[in-house]
Amino acid sequence: MIVGFTSIVLIYFLAFAVVHIALTGLAFADVLRTRRRQTGSALRLATRSKLAPAISIIVPAYNESMGIADSVRSLLALEYPKLEVVVVNDGSSDDTIERLIAEFDLREVTQPLPPYLEHAEVRATYVPEGRLDLLVIDKANAGKADALNAGINYSRHELVCAIDADSILEKDALIKAAMPFIDDPARTMATGGMIRIANGCRVSRGRITALGMPRNWLAMFQTVEYLRTFSGARGGWSAVNGLLIVSGAFGLFRKDAVIAADGYRTDIVGEDIELVVRLHRTLRKRRVPYRIVFVADPVCWTEAPETLRVLRRQRRRWQRGSIEALVLHWPMFGRPRYGVAGAVALPALVLFELIGPFLEIGGYVASTIGFLSGSIVGDTYLLFLAIAVLYGMLLSLGALMIELEGLGRRLTTRQFARVLTFSLIENVGYRQFSLIWRLEGVWQFFRKGEWGAMERRGFTQ
Amino acid sequence: MNELALAATVVLGCAVLVLFAVSIVRRLVTEVSQRRTAPRRQEFEQLLGEFLADDDAAPLVRPARRSDRTMMRRVLSEVALELRGADLDRVATAFEELGIVDDAIDDLLAFGKLRRRRGADTLASARAQCSVDVLTHGLDDRDLLVRLTCARALAVFGPVELAPRLLQIVVDTVEAQELGSSIAALLAVGERAPSTLANAVPSGSVLMDELVIVAVGELRLHELLPLVHDALQHPEPRVVAAAARSLGQIGDADSVEDLMRELTRGRSHPAVVLATLEALGELGDERTASVLADVAATGDFATRIAAIDSLRKLGASGAMSIDAIKAIDDPQLRMLITAGGTG
Numbered sequence: 001m002i003v004g005f006t007s008i009v010l011i012y013f014l015a016f017a018v019v020h021i022a023l024t025g026l027a028f029a030d031v032l033r034t035r036r037r038q039t040g041s042a043l044r045l046a047t048r049s050k051l052a053p054a055i056s057i058i059v060p061a062y063n064e065s066m067g068i069a070d071s072v073r074s075l076l077a078l079e080y081p082k083l084e085v086v087v088v089n090d091g092s093s094d095d096t097i098e099r100l101i102a103e104f105d106l107r108e109v110t111q112p113l114p115p116y117l118e119h120a121e122v123r124a125t126y127v128p129e130g131r132l133d134l135l136v137i138d139k140a141n142a143g144k145a146d147a148l149n150a151g152i153n154y155s156r157h158e159l160v161c162a163i164d165a166d167s168i169l170e171k172d173a174l175i176k177a178a179m180p181f182i183d184d185p186a187r188t189m190a191t192g193g194m195i196r197i198a199n200g201c202r203v204s205r206g207r208i209t210a211l212g213m214p215r216n217w218l219a220m221f222q223t224v225e226y227l228r229t230f231s232g233a234r235g236g237w238s239a240v241n242g243l244l245i246v247s248g249a250f251g252l253f254r255k256d257a258v259i260a261a262d263g264y265r266t267d268i269v270g271e272d273i274e275l276v277v278r279l280h281r282t283l284r285k286r287r288v289p290y291r292i293v294f295v296a297d298p299v300c301w302t303e304a305p306e307t308l309r310v311l312r313r314q315r316r317r318w319q320r321g322s323i324e325a326l327v328l329h330w331p332m333f334g335r336p337r338y339g340v341a342g343a344v345a346l347p348a349l350v351l352f353e354l355i356g357p358f359l360e361i362g363g364y365v366a367s368t369i370g371f372l373s374g375s376i377v378g379d380t381y382l383l384f385l386a387i388a389v390l391y392g393m394l395l396s397l398g399a400l401m402i403e404l405e406g407l408g409r410r411l412t413t414r415q416f417a418r419v420l421t422f423s424l425i426e427n428v429g430y431r432q433f434s435l436i437w438r439l440e441g442v443w444q445f446f447r448k449g450e451w452g453a454m455e456r457r458g459f460t461q
Numbered sequence: 462m463n464e465l466a467l468a469a470t471v472v473l474g475c476a477v478l479v480l481f482a483v484s485i486v487r488r489l490v491t492e493v494s495q496r497r498t499a500p501r502r503q504e505f506e507q508l509l510g511e512f513l514a515d516d517d518a519a520p521l522v523r524p525a526r527r528s529d530r531t532m533m534r535r536v537l538s539e540v541a542l543e544l545r546g547a548d549l550d551r552v553a554t555a556f557e558e559l560g561i562v563d564d565a566i567d568d569l570l571a572f573g574k575l576r577r578r579r580g581a582d583t584l585a586s587a588r589a590q591c592s593v594d595v596l597t598h599g600l601d602d603r604d605l606l607v608r609l610t611c612a613r614a615l616a617v618f619g620p621v622e623l624a625p626r627l628l629q630i631v632v633d634t635v636e637a638q639e640l641g642s643s644i645a646a647l648l649a650v651g652e653r654a655p656s657t658l659a660n661a662v663p664s665g666s667v668l669m670d671e672l673v674i675v676a677v678g679e680l681r682l683h684e685l686l687p688l689v690h691d692a693l694q695h696p697e698p699r700v701v702a703a704a705a706r707s708l709g710q711i712g713d714a715d716s717v718e719d720l721m722r723e724l725t726r727g728r729s730h731p732a733v734v735l736a737t738l739e740a741l742g743e744l745g746d747e748r749t750a751s752v753l754a755d756v757a758a759t760g761d762f763a764t765r766i767a768a769i770d771s772l773r774k775l776g777a778s779g780a781m782s783i784d785a786i787k788a789i790d791d792p793q794l795r796m797l798i799t800a801g802g803t804g
Contacts, residue, residue, distance in 0.1 A: 014469055156766070182640055186699075383466040390473035397480035404487050416488050420481075 002370035006384060009363030016352055017391040023236025024398035030239045031231075031296050031405050053181050054082035055174060055252070057161045058151030060144045061087055064165040065094040067206070069103040071165055074206030076132060080174040084133040087165075088151045091120075091141025100136050105129045117263040119150040144248070145264035145271035152258060161252045162272075168198060168208055168301040169250065176298035177252045180291065189257045189279055189290045192246035193298035194230050197223045201301065208301055213415045216306040221430040223304070224422045228395055231296060231402040238294035242340035244280070244325070244349060246292065248272035250300035257283070257290075268328075270321015277325045280341040281332055296402070312437045319441025322353055357438040360388070364432065392427035399423075498532045505533055509540065513551050523560035534561045534583055541586040549588075556587035566595050569607075577607045585614035593619050600630060609634045609642050616649030624654035628661055635669045647676040655682045662688055667697045674700060678707025686713055693719055698730030705733060709740030717746045724752055734760075735767050742771025747778035754782035 057075050061068055068087070075085045089097045100106060106126035120142035128134050139150050152160050159181060161174065173193055180188040199219040200212035214220045237243045246253075251272065258264075261282050264271040276292060283290045305311040326333075326349060332342035333350070367384045370376030376384075400423055411419065512518045524530055537559075541552045556562050561583065568580025581599055584592045596619065599611035612630040615623055631646050651658045661673045674692050677685045689711070692704035705723065708716040723729055724737050738756065741749045750772065757768035772779040 010466060010469070017473065380463055380466060383463065383470050386470045387466060387473060390470065390477055393477045394473055394480065397477060397484060400484050401480060401487070404484060404491070413488070413492055420484065424481075 002366050002373075002375050005366045006363060006370060006376065006380075009359050009366070010384060010387060012351075012356070012359045012363075013387050013391050016356065017394060019348060019352070020233060020236075020395050021398065024232040024395060024402070025236070026239040027232055027235025027296070028398070028402050028405075030235055031402055034295075034297070035405065052081050052175075052178060053159050053185070054084075054157035055080060055159045055161050055178065056151070056155030056157040056255075057083065057085045057163060057174075058148055058155060059085065059087045059163060059165050060090055060147035060151065061092065061096050061165040062090045062141070062144070062147075063092045063094045063096060065092070065096045065099050067166055068096055069099055070206035071168070072100070072104070072134065072206075074168065075163075076134065077171075078169060078174050079172050080178070082157065083174070084135065084156055086135045086137065086151045086155050088137045088139060088147040090139060090143065090147040097136070097138050101126060104132065104134060104136075106134075106136055116259045117149040117153050119146045119153065119266075122150060125154065143266055145266045145268075148271070149263040149266070152255060152263060155255065158255055159252055160255045160258065161250070162248060163251075163300065164249045164302060166303055167249050168203065168206060170208070170299040170301075173250070173298035173300060174252075177250075177295055180293045180295065181252070181254070184291065187289050187291045188254070189283065189292055190246050190251060190253045190276065191293045191295050192234070192243070192251045193295055193300055195226055195247050195249050196299055196301050197226060197304045198301035199223075199304050199306065211410055211412075211415065213418045214304070214306075218308065218311055218430075219304045219306050220418065220422050221426045222311075224396055224419060224426050225430075225434075226304075227403055227419070227423075228399040230294070231399040232395060234294040235296055235402065237340075237345055238292070240340045240344075241291055242345035243292045243294050244277055244341060244345050245273040246276050246294075247300075249302045250298075265328075268321065268324045269317050270324050273321050274325040274328060277329045277332070277341070277346075280338060281329055284338045284342070308433075312440070315434055315437035316441035316444055319353070319438040320445045322349060323442060323445045326350060326354070353438070354442065357435040357442070361432070361435050361439060363388070389427045392431055393424050396423035396426065494528075498528065501529060502532050502536065505529075505536060509536065509555065512555060513540075513548060516551075521555055521558045523558065527564065530559060530561055530564055533559050534564070537561065538583060538586045552586075553588045556583075557589055557591075562587050562589045562592060566592055569595055569599055569611075574604050574607070577602060577604060578610065581607050581610035581614065585610055585617070588614075588618045590618065597623070600626065605634050606642075609646065613642050613646040613649065616646045616653070621654050624650050624657040625660070628657050631672075632661065632664050632666065632669050635664075635666050635672065640668075640672070644672055644676065647672055648679060651676045651680045651682060655680070655684060658682070659685055659688055662692065663695075667700060670695060670697070670700045671703045674703040674707050678703070678710040681711050683711060683713075686711065686716075689713075690716065690719065693723060698733050701730070702732045702736035705736040705740045709743030712744065714744060714746060717741070717744055717749060720744075721749060721752050724756065731761075731764070734764055738764065738767040738771050742767075742774040745774055745776070747775055750775050750778040750782040753779070754786050757782075758786050 057078075059071065059075065064071070072085055072087060076083075087100060089100070105128055107129055108124050109127050110125075120140040122137055122139045124138045126136040126138070135154060137150055137154055139147065148162050151162075159178065161177070163169065177191050177193050180191050197214060197219055198208065199214035199216060201208045202210035202212060214223060234243060234245070248271065253275075257279060258275070261275065261278050263275075265274055265278075268274055279290075279292065305314055326346065329346070332338040333346050334343060336343045338346075363384070367376055367381055371378065371381040400419065403419075508521070512521060524533070534556075537552055537556055541549060541556075544552055565580040565583035565587065568576045569584060571577055571580070577599070581596070581602075584596055593615065596611045596614050599607055600615070602608050602611065608630050612627040616627050619627075627646060627650055631643050631650075635643050647658070658673055658677060662670050664670055664673070670692065674689060677689055686708075689704050689707050692700050692707075695701050695704065701723070705720060708720065720737050720741055724734065724741070729737070734756075738753065741753060753768045753772045753775070757765050757772065760768060769783065772783050775782075
C-alpha cells in the first residue's frame with residue numbers, strides 16, 4: 001500500500017510540474033509579447049490621451065499611524081493623469097486619523113452616504129484644505145473588506161485600485177496596470193500587478209530608493225516564492241483568462257463590475273480571491289465578454305513576515321481564503337460554462353492547493369515509513385526525494401528567467417546570486433514547512449479558528 | 462516504478478541544470494552591457510542637458526559604437542516625449558547629428574519585426590524630414606504595429622496629402638488595441654487636415670468612431686460639429702458619451718437643446734447621462750439650470766454629484782437652483798450640497 005501511495009504522489013509531482021511548466025511558459029510568452037508590442041512611447045501616448053480612465057486608490061488603514069502619511073504622499077505623487085486617493089481609517093486604536101488630519105491639513109465635511117455597497121458606520125469624512133485629491137473616511141472597525149467597500153462607495157472614479165496601507169507602488173505602476181483598460185476598455189474588468197518583497201530595500205518617504213534583498217532568511221524564501229507565484233503561475237493563468245486571484249495588496253478593478261457583484265464579502269478571510277472568482281461567475285452567467293489580467297510589469301512592494309509565527313498565521317489564513325472561495329463557488333467547479341476559470345483553474349486549485357499539501361506531506365511520510373520498514377528500497381526513496389526537490393527548483397528557475405526580462409535587470413550580481421541560491425534551497429525545508437501550514441489552514445477552516453494580525457516592522461526610516 | 466522515477470529525475474535534473482546555466486549566462490550578458498552603458502548614459506545625459514540649454518552649443522558628435530548610439534536613442538526618445546516647441550526641435554537635431562536617424566532608417570528596412578518596430582518608433586520621435594520616404598514605405602509594412610507607428614509619425618511631419626491614407630491605416634489597425642498610437646495619429650491628422658476626420662465616421666468600428674469623436678473634441682474642431690451632432694444618434698452609448706463630452710469641450714452653445722433632450726428622454730445609458738451633465742456644465746448655459754436641478758433632485762448618487770457640479774458652473778441661476786433644491790426634504794441631497802460635492 002505504501003508503494004502504491006508513493007507512486008500516486010510521484011505522479012502528482014509530475015502532473016504538478018507539467019501544468020506549472022506550461023503556465024510558466026505561457027507567462028514567459030506573454031511577457032515577451034507585451035515587451036515586443038509596446039514600443040517606447042506607447043505607454044506615455046496612451047496615458048496622455050483622454051482614454052486613460054480615472055482611478056480612485058482605496059487605502060484601508062488599521063493602526064498604520066507610523067507610515068500612513070508617507071504612503072499617502074507617495075500615492076498622490078504617482079504618475080497618472082487622473083487620480084484620487086481615498087484613505088479609509090478602519091477604526092484604528094492608534095492615532096492614524098489624527099496624524100492624517102495634521103499632515104494633510106484636513107477639514108471635516110459632511111458627505112452623503114452613497115448607496116452602492118453596505119459597510120459599517122462612517123463616523124466622519126475629511127478633505128484637505130488645499131487642492132490635493134484626497135478623501136479620508138473615518139469609520140467603525142469592521143475589517144479590511146468592509147473598509148474597501150466603504151472606499152469604493154465614496155470613490156469618484158470609474159476604476160478602483162485596492163491596495164494595503166503599507167504597499168509601495170512604483171511610480172509608473174498605475175499606468176502599466178491601467179494599460180489593459182485603455183487597450184481593451186469594454187472587456188477588461190480587473191488587473192493585478194506583481195507583488196514584491198520590500199524587506200531589505202531602502203525606503204524613504206514612501207518610496208523605494210534602492211533595491212535590496214532581505215537579510216532575513218524567511219523573507220528571502222518568500223522573495224523567491226512570490227517570484228514563482230506571480231511571474232509563473234499568475235501570468236500563465238492570466239494568459240488563458242483563468243486568473244482566480246488578484247492580490248489584495250495591489251489590484252485594479254472596474255468599479256461598476258465590483259458594485260454589480262456586490263463588492264467584497266466581509267464575512268470571510270480571503271476577500272480578494274473570493275471577489276475575483278465571483279467576478280468570473282457573475283460575468284460568465286451574464287454572458288458578458290471579459291478579461292481579468294495579470295500584468296507582470298507594474299510593481300507593488302510589500303513587507304513580508306520575518307518570524308515563523310507570523311508567516312505561519314498568514315499562510316493558514318491564505319489557505320482558508322482559498323477554501324472559502326472554493327466552497328462558495330463550488331457550482332463553478334469543472335464546468336465549461338464558467339470558462340477556463342471554472343473548468344480548469346478551479347480544479348487545479350483543488351488538486352494543487354488543497355489536496356496537494358496532503359499528498360505531498362503524505363508522500364514524504366509514507367516513503368520514509370516505507371524506507372524504514374524496508375518496503376521501499378533506498379534507491380527508490382532517494383529518487384522520490386530528488387523528484388520532490390527538483391520539480392520545485394525547475395519552477396523557481398523558470399520564474400527567475402521571466403524575472404530577468406523585467407526587474408531582474410536592476411539587481412546587482414550579488415543580489416542575483418542570492419535569489420538564484422534561494423531559488424534552489426527553498427525547495428529543501430521551507431517549501432515543506434509551508435505545506436504543513438497549509439494543512440493547518442485546511443484544519444482551521446473546518447474549526448473556524450481565530451486569525452491574528454500581521455505584525456509589521458514598518459518601512460519608515 | 463524505479464524506471465519511471467529515474468527517467469523523471471534525469472529529465473528534471475537536466476532541465477534544472479539548463480535553466481541554471483541559462484539564467485547565469487543571461488545575467489552575465491545583462492551585467493556586461495549595464496557596466497558598459499551606465500556610466501556612458503550618465504555622461505550623455507549631462508551632455509544633452511547642456512546641448513538643450515544652449516542654442517549655440519557645439520554640434521553633438523556621432524559615436525562610433527552602435528551600442529552607444531542605441532543608448533542615446535533611448536535617452537532621446539524619452540526626452541522627446543516630454544518636450545515641445547523649440548526644445549523638441551533641438552532634440553530632433555540631436556537625433557540627426559548623432560546618426561540615430563540613419564540607424565533607425567536601417568532598422569525600419571531590416572527583416573526583423575522588432576527592429577522595424579523600434580526603427581519606426583525612433584523615427585516618430587526624431588521627426589526628421591529625411592525619413593519621410595522610408596516611413597511612407599513603412600505604411601505598407603506587413604506588421605500592423607509598424608504601419609501604425611509610421612502613420613503616427615507621418616501624421617505629425619509628413620505631407621498633408623497623405624492624411625486620408627494615414628486615417629485608413631488607423632481604421633484598419635484600431636482593433637489591434639494600440640489605442641495610444643491610434644489616438645496620437647488621429648490627433649495629428651486632425652490638427653493638420655481636419656476635414657479628413659469628417660469622412661472617418663461611421664467607420665464600422667465602435668472604437669474608431671469613439672476615437673474620432675474624442676479627437677474632434679480634444680482639438681476643438683468647430684468645423685466638424687455636424688459630425689459630433691450626428692454621433693449623438695450613434696447606437697453605441699460609448700460614442701454618444703464621447704460626443705456629449707466633445708460638444709462641451711468645443712463649447713457649442715447650439716447643442717444645449719440636443720443635450721438637454723438626451724438628458725430628459727429617460728432611457729439614456731448612465732455613462733451618457735454623466736457625460737451630458739459634464740458637457741452642460743462646460744457650456745454654462747443658464748437655461749439648463751432647471752433640468753440640472755431636476756436631475757440633482759431625482760438622480761442616483763453619481764448623477765447627483767455631476768449635476769450639482771455642473772450647476773455650480775452656471776453662475777447666478779445655478780446658485781439659485783441649488784438654493785431651491787436645498788429646500789427639498791432629502792438629507793442626502795442637502796448633505797451633498799453642503800459638502801460642496803466630492804470634487
